[in-house]
Amino acid sequence: MAKVYFYYAAMNAGKSTVLLQSSYNYRERGMRTLLFAPLIDTRYGAARIESRIGLRSSAISFGPSDNLLNRVRTEHESNALACVLVDEAQFLAGEQVWQLTDVADQLNIPVLCYGLRTDFQGKLFPGSGALLALADEIVELKAICHCGRKATMNLRLDADGRAAREGAQVEIGGNDRYVAMCRRHFKEAIAATGSSPTHSPFPRTKPS
Numbered sequence: 001m002a003k004v005y006f007y008y009a010a011m012n013a014g015k016s017t018v019l020l021q022s023s024y025n026y027r028e029r030g031m032r033t034l035l036f037a038p039l040i041d042t043r044y045g046a047a048r049i050e051s052r053i054g055l056r057s058s059a060i061s062f063g064p065s066d067n068l069l070n071r072v073r074t075e076h077e078s079n080a081l082a083c084v085l086v087d088e089a090q091f092l093a094g095e096q097v098w099q100l101t102d103v104a105d106q107l108n109i110p111v112l113c114y115g116l117r118t119d120f121q122g123k124l125f126p127g128s129g130a131l132l133a134l135a136d137e138i139v140e141l142k143a144i145c146h147c148g149r150k151a152t153m154n155l156r157l158d159a160d161g162r163a164a165r166e167g168a169q170v171e172i173g174g175n176d177r178y179v180a181m182c183r184r185h186f187k188e189a190i191a192a193t194g195s196s197p198t199h200s201p202f203p204r205t206k207p208s
């Protein structure tokens, strides 16, 4: 049976690069792939996946209400697909992750999803939570903190370059506003912004 894979990492681990290389490996052997990218990611214009090292490919954009199983089935019936790849998979709706498991289970097409595990507050994205729950294979891609340790957290910087503690989970436009960090340095950066009196996502222990 085909499997659903979730390749997760912090920012700037090279997820899009790995996605595009994987797609290339299929196409090099004459096999057809289908690439999805969320509408929300408009960094490179609609329906395009681009990696920081310059690889790029067109993709099918998806919104939160699109049925991905139906879309894949239609494409597969017109021209057989060997693999489906999803960039920024943290933006999938939970229902869409179930649809992608149907792509694997009903259509027998492997699905490779690439995305962030958590947001700037250390909370799971809905799509990532569903993928962690449902994927057959879960693989971590490594990003590196400035200290050399593995980076697992995504620090968001505000307009003044300070660590953001609150805000919407998704803010468009600004890969450069995120810094991948190890958990220790993430917490230190958050602590350095000072305590927030109301509903802070980062409860701090009182100094003893």
Ligand SMILES: [Zn+2]
Residues within 6 Å of the ligand: 145, 146, 147, 148, 149, 181, 182, 183, 184, 185
């Ligand atoms: Zn560190």
